[in-house]
Amino acid sequence: MDPEYFKSYEMCWGTLGTVRPFSNFHPDRDVLEIQAALQKKDVVTLVRILTNRSNAQRQVIASTFEEMTQKDLAAGLKKVLAGDLESLLLDLLIPPVQYEAQRLQQAMAGLGTDEETLMEILCTRSGKQLQEISAVYKQLYKKDLEKELKGETSGDFAKLALALLNKENVPGVVQRDIESLSASLNGKKADAGPWIDILTSRDTDHLNKVLMGLELHTGQVADEVVEKRFSGDFRLGLKVLVQCIQNPDAYLAKRLSAAKTPILQGIMVSHSEEDLLCIRAAYLKSTGTSLYTALQKQFKGDYLQALLAICRSED
Known part of the structure; x- marks a missing residue:
């Protein structure tokens, strides 16, 4: 399949997602095409339609398919597809x-x-x-x-x-929160309580000020403090939380670059209509390679074409 195919399909732009509502949407027409594609095992057509519609439009397609054929679309896809591609297209049919x-x-x-x-x-x-x-x-x-x-x-x-x-979100005083986190590090064993209480109950702007203040106070960035003073699953969880407070796009980009297929697929599907453009930009900044290029190095065949369609374009 031509990876540039979607350029011929008019999209509604203006969000931070890569997958947008298809402007010339006719569910009846889509269902007829899908029905024919299922009979012919025409995977290219299935990928083209399902990756080029928003999730809300896919829900309409699925219900229209059932009305017109008295059959379940997901069940039909399972008969024709297999492996990662089956998993991906079925994921696209699930409401967010x-x-x-x-x-x-x-x-x-x-x-x-x-x-x-x-x-x-x-x-x-x-x-x-x-x-x-x-x-x-x-x-x-x-x-x-x-x-x-x-x-x-x-x-x-x-x-x-x-x-x-x-x-x-509970209102807090930045200086008081900085002092609480600093005090939690004074003992031989760091106290997890203030980190849990503060980092899960303030807005992002407030927490970024707290983490910057903590860095001035300790001489270490928050990630280093967490790495040195905590251990096990809690250290992992706290590191993810700190990274997501500071820059969730950078965290998700980092996770994409190291992730196995199910995790990569989960993030791409989950964020395709919200902020995948931001994650793409963060990926390029952190790795020096665009996500679009990285996918081509890691995957192949129809599964690759479906991922590229969700990614949308080269950065």
Whole structure:
């Protein structure tokens, strides 16, 4: 498939996402094309349509497909596709809040817990978004997300995760917060409490001032302080939180550059309509290579073309 194909499709620009609503949207026409593509196993057409519509438009396509064919679109895709491409196109059919709930559930499923994916979502989503994700999580899995986090995590990391899940902005005094964090480092063992309380309950501007003040106070950047004074899962969680306070795009770009396929796919799908342009810019700045080029070095075939369509263009 020609990676430049999407240039012929008029897009509605003006957001920080790479995938925007398709301006000349006709769901009936899309369904007829998809139906024919499924019969012919025409993967190129499936990728072209599903990566070139917004999630809301994909929901309309899925419901229209069911009305017109009395069949489920996801089930139809499963019959024709396989492997990573199947996973990606099915992910694109999931509503955004449900997708984040699913990513959280997958991070806690099985024997080990993927702590960094938990932190990635908890740190990059607002309190309001996390409330919505919690509600959808309960609908999908008949379980309480807070209780699940408690069961799958422990110690200070669990306290941090739960504080982030229930975060609300509380007014604070910058100097007082700096002093509290500094004082927490004075003992032989650093006190996690103030770090959890302060870093999960203030707005970003306030916290950036606190972290800059802490650097002046200690002579070390916050990341170095966390690295030296804390350990284990809590250190990982706190480092992710600090990085997301300072520059969430840079954190996500760094995660993309080191991530295995499911994590990379999760971030790209999750942020495609919100801020993937910002993450792309941060990726170029931190690696010296555009995300578009990096994808071509790592993947191939139809899966690569689908990722490139979501990435949208070279920087």
